[in-house]
Amino acid sequence: MLILNSKDSNFKIGFAEILQRAKLDITNLEPKVKEILDSVKNSGFLAIKEQISKFDLWNPTCENDFIIPTLSMKEAYENLDSTLKEALHVAYNRIYNFHSKQMPKTWLTFEDNGNILGQKVSPIQKAGLYIPGGKAAYPSSLLMNAIPAIVAGVEDIIVCTPAPENKVNPLLLAAMHICNIKHAYKIGGATAIATMAYGANFLDKVDVITGPGNIYVAIAKKLVFGEVNIDMIAGPSEIGILADGEFNTEYVALDLLSQAEHDEMASSILVTTNEPLAHEVSKLIESNLQNLPKKHIAEQSINNRGAIIIAQNLKEAISLMNEIAPEHLEILAENPLEILSEIKHAGAIFLGENTPEPIGDYIAGPNHTLPTGGSARFFSPLSVENFLKKSSIISFSHQGILELGDKCAILAKNEGLDAHKNAILARLHKKD
């Protein structure tokens, strides 16, 4: 694993490279994805069917074939092993509780002259959740996307997921049952994003699309943004571990590996003030890699996109981590809460060695859909806010317009907007 020391002369170049490689380059694939979107928009069923035949290796004969029956969700749930069932329910409840705390309220304020100002919060009407399928199935992604929508009060929740060889993973089906999903379709990739964004005969267009996916899905989401809202454009997963002091090096190594097994492009970065720990973690990563079922993926990730950075002091370590702005940040320090206020950018922050990152992927409660590639500088974790929108409320009293009308008319006039001015002055029974 690459080890950089911030006191080395070429450190800046090496660190800049680490920052750079987190970026998602989408320019090459964009035309191809645009073609898929256009074909779904223009040809509907036929285009969807074609993509499914090609990638999922089955042949839908009519639009009903896309539907995942709610009965199959129920059956999958009932056939579930009881410990797994309980784990899913505990996860559901904890995620539900956390997201309930995020729920903003409609508010009104009253001015002495009778004016009312406020902000109305209302749910998005139709949300489309994209849940990857294929080689692995991710029931946790369904929980993490559906629950905030449920808490927000979304009326119609649509799920799309690819079904290779026309099969949907039973665990994903069971999770759909737990989330009470009524409308799910066996459509994957950019095709699914297009179907939800533009609508089709069998599906009204949605207002918001959320959910993870490969680079095709990410590009498709960027392209349909504006037509619908989206949560974020997500790239490969990342972890940054900030370790200041003495820690269980095996924990550190295992947590770095847990990110690396996601994707060859995933990135695991340790920033530490403890040089011996750096070297020990590096060795433990090598040895623990060997027994992983996903060794091939994790090895590529560690070799090409992993790094251990030795910082000279905690202040420097924090500053480097803020530049990385990682999706997941573990803080291992004597008093991690103390460091929290100095963390400027991170998707989710895991404090102390009892909080391994995977606990946040499944069961802690906060969302696991997080900004990647440095975009924690400006994107937030998926939350109920992604399934809500706001409207401003303005109600002026007669007294209110008398008090403020003139000032408003002056501003309108000075912006050259006479009709604006006229509308105000009419209320004051004045002409200019």
Place this chain on the structure above:
Amino acid sequence: MLILNSKDSNFKIGFAEILQRAKLDITNLEPKVKEILDSVKNSGFLAIKEQISKFDLWNPTCENDFIIPTLSMKEAYENLDSTLKEALHVAYNRIYNFHSKQMPKTWLTFEDNGNILGQKVSPIQKAGLYIPGGKAAYPSSLLMNAIPAIVAGVEDIIVCTPAPENKVNPLLLAAMHICNIKHAYKIGGATAIATMAYGANFLDKVDVITGPGNIYVAIAKKLVFGEVNIDMIAGPSEIGILADGEFNTEYVALDLLSQAEHDEMASSILVTTNEPLAHEVSKLIESNLQNLPKKHIAEQSINNRGAIIIAQNLKEAISLMNEIAPEHLEILAENPLEILSEIKHAGAIFLGENTPEPIGDYIAGPNHTLPTGGSARFFSPLSVENFLKKSSIISFSHQGILELGDKCAILAKNEGLDAHKNAILARLHKKD
């Protein structure tokens, strides 16, 4: 002005056309805008200079020429007419107060076993505000974009605005002084968006770009989304007026016209249950149009994109308005607050005839940057939220990981993520 009656047989077609024309078609201009963005990204100063020479008709000789000195803002402010100065200050204070009420707080919750979960709210570090200039200057847009950023606590606020013939409107300069803007540049259009999104020698890249603009600006914002966050993709302005009962028809006509003067593409739509009012408003629009300085613009807007819709009852009127999902919605009814709960989608809602839409453009307090083209279904008004981001906080106690670790490990294992499972089991001193 087009008058449609919902009981007419061809109403559905006419109404569908009205809904359709609100959409912003950006496909044609996208390659051109992409070219501008790429040239700024690759050539920096030279590309910016070229665009300025071409569109703003002056020749910057070095990067310092882009800078708007804070001294010029101060001078413009000091030279301001006192009533105008007061109006700007009243607007500033009211907008500041309203946006302060939007400010979310960091929160933590504590579980009995010692786990801590929470959500950290922190300001965006660098925000770029785009303020249109050119034919007209919009100091109100500066207030509406800068104040939420100020309330959010953004460290670096950058303003870009075009300066035709190297001149910036004094009122805009004065507004910059009031907002204490320290970094402003005479760069406009897609060029400005690219400069802020990618950075340049004289300007670090920003994290978020907000602000209105023409279609080039809208497309540029869509293209840089992901590289930075943006507020929304905004099209031409719209008003919907819902009138149920007897109202001052002149007010209705003037409010519709106030939207029409913005842009030939602006859209003013009245939905009313009162047929005689419909016809009278139509006449009053014709007569009031004649004296407007912006008659040419307003006339095209009214003729091509304006409409009066006669609904058979209030319920239908509300339902049609929800389909329109207008940027600005005026509700004229006996008890407008009662109708509020039935409004599903609108950017800003103006209640009663003392609340003409222009009051919200300048001085009421809520933001005037609002979702257009039906996107009120999923976008919200510009707010402090656009200048904040959140990080989840997870801190597990030893007891916490003992209680939940096994359930988490089961879920990870069933998703085929063994390294995730290992990281958890290590904390439980277990192996699988």
